[in-house]
Amino acid sequence: MKYVSTRGTARGDDFASVLLSGLAPDGGLFIPERLEPFTPDELAAYRDLDYAGVAKRILTHFAGDSLPTALIDGAVDSALSRFHHAAIAPHLQLDENTWLLELYHGPTFAFKDYALQIVGELIDRQLAAEGRRATIICATSGDTGAAAAAAFAGRENVDVVVLHPLGRVSDVQRRQMTTLPDANVRNFAVRGDFDTCQAMVKTLFLDPKSAPLNFTAVNSINWARIICQTVYYVWSSLKLNSAGPVNYVIPTGNFGNILAADIARILCFPVGQLMLSSNENDVLPRFFDSGAMECRDTVETLSPSMDIQLSSNFERALWMALDQDAAAVSALQAKLAESGQYHLMDAGLTKLRKRFSALACQRDQALSEMRRVQAVSGQVLCPHTATASFAAQQTGFEGTTVVVGTAHPAKFTQAVEQALGQPAAMPALLAPVLNAPERFETIDADTDALRDHLLDL
Ligand SMILES: *Cc1c(COP(=O)(O)O)cnc(C)c1O
Numbered sequence: 001m002k003y004v005s006t007r008g009t010a011r012g013d014d015f016a017s018v019l020l021s022g023l024a025p026d027g028g029l030f031i032p033e034r035l036e037p038f039t040p041d042e043l044a045a046y047r048d049l050d051y052a053g054v055a056k057r058i059l060t061h062f063a064g065d066s067l068p069t070a071l072i073d074g075a076v077d078s079a080l081s082r083f084h085h086a087a088i089a090p091h092l093q094l095d096e097n098t099w100l101l102e103l104y105h106g107p108t109f110a111f112k113d114y115a116l117q118i119v120g121e122l123i124d125r126q127l128a129a130e131g132r133r134a135t136i137i138c139a140t141s142g143d144t145g146a147a148a149a150a151a152f153a154g155r156e157n158v159d160v161v162v163l164h165p166l167g168r169v170s171d172v173q174r175r176q177m178t179t180l181p182d183a184n185v186r187n188f189a190v191r192g193d194f195d196t197c198q199a200m201v202k203t204l205f206l207d208p209k210s211a212p213l214n215f216t217a218v219n220s221i222n223w224a225r226i227i228c229q230t231v232y233y234v235w236s237s238l239k240l241n242s243a244g245p246v247n248y249v250i251p252t253g254n255f256g257n258i259l260a261a262d263i264a265r266i267l268c269f270p271v272g273q274l275m276l277s278s279n280e281n282d283v284l285p286r287f288f289d290s291g292a293m294e295c296r297d298t299v300e301t302l303s304p305s306m307d308i309q310l311s312s313n314f315e316r317a318l319w320m321a322l323d324q325d326a327a328a329v330s331a332l333q334a335k336l337a338e339s340g341q342y343h344l345m346d347a348g349l350t351k352l353r354k355r356f357s358a359l360a361c362q363r364d365q366a367l368s369e370m371r372r373v374q375a376v377s378g379q380v381l382c383p384h385t386a387t388a389s390f391a392a393q394q395t396g397f398e399g400t401t402v403v404v405g406t407a408h409p410a411k412f413t414q415a416v417e418q419a420l421g422q423p424a425a426m427p428a429l430l431a432p433v434l435n436a437p438e439r440f441e442t443i444d445a446d447t448d449a450l451r452d453h454l455l456d457l
Pocket residue numbers: 110111112143144220251252253254255256257258305306384385406407
């Protein structure tokens with residue numbers, strides 16, 4: 001399978017190089033040149049597979065012959081051995097037609113593990129095969145940094161640099177990143193918000209002076225991550241589809257998770273309607289209402305991992321909706337970078353509205369949804385998952401609807417305590433981070449200074 005950039009200039013890269021670079025050299029995002037639906041025979045081959053089987057098959061499809069099968073199989077087995085639930089991604093029934101997909105049984109208790117554990121194995125093994133080293137760089141609103149640090153800590157061929165917005169991640173999230181003893185993990189708290197951190201990563205990445213660091217981006221702009229997330233939509237939709245296609249409501253920030261669901265649907269797995277939920281940072285719901293993508297200042301909310309104004313993966317959905325017109329995508333993205341806004345016109349907007357819907361959930365609505373779900377099912381939701389559960393209640397899709405559970409509630413003690421009057425039970429595997437010593441540097445949002453500092457290490 002060949003990959004192109006959403007902005008058109010890079011083309012013909014294979015999966016292995018897409019995996020190791022992350023961002024296309026023209027600033028765009030890699031995407032397969034063509035996404036063909038599976039044939040009924042190809043779909044049938046997935047019917048009786050377990051989670052690991054689905055993961056191996058999907059990755060092999062997208063990697064083509066650019067990675068050896070043995071490398072993919074070994075990476076998947078070794079990554080999934082670190083999850084703490086036999087089903088990897090279990091479903092919990094919340095009411096007659098509503099299910100919770102629990103994506104928080106990995107090492108750092110958020111769905112980011114489902115992709116990063118596998119991607120970490122793939123990158124380390126592929127670097128070893130090529131005899132190279134790389135620096136993994138990632139901006140985080142909380143969970144990606146923890147998952148990336150856990151996925152790469154102690155590995156031979158990589159250093160990890162994680163940028164998080166100072167004071168804007170939960171205590172547990174910060175401690176998960178900063179308490180790792182491994183010398184190859186470096187944490188920086190940036191005076192700014194998540195979008196600042198994400199912009200710094202993009203700038204560092206495209207800066208010719210940082211070439212010696214050999215950066216690899218593992219934010220969800222890395223296509224390999226999207227594909228690893230497609231795996232759980234394939235798995236889940238095949239499990240639950242006895243009554244027709246399965247709808248998903250997905251807590252959304254960077255648009256990676258919901259894009260992965262759309263890919264499963266394009267391949268013809270039984271995925272029905274897709275709805276995203278946001279918190280008060282409602283740039284995407286406003287876009288779906290009006291066609292105006294208009295970034296405002298990020299506000300702090302109960303659900304910090306969704307405190308984002310620039311959804312980087314939306315560029316891939318835009319490229320598809322604009323019939324792969326890379327020039328049009330480049331023009332819109334340039335406008336967004338310059339002025340913080342663009343307007344999308346008729347055909348593209350209509351196509352996007354057919355594929356996705358969107359709803360914002362305010363603080364009080366999330367808190368009362370956490371109380372409602374606990375009362376009817378006993379289940380404690382994290383504040384991100386609560387926005388999706390709220391949205392699912394408002395829409396009433398026909399048939400089976402799955403609320404995608406993106407994090408364990410114990411990562412967000414304050415929000416849970418506000419909603420329910422007491423904190424969520426702390427899993428034994430998470431408790432040790434609360435007392436371990438932390439290691440991070442606080443820095444200004446100065447990309448040149450950070451690059452020089454990293455080059456000096
Ligand atoms: C990252 C994250 C999200 C947002 O997911 P995207 O793929 O960026 O849209 C939602 N909830 C939690 C808990 C997260 O960590």
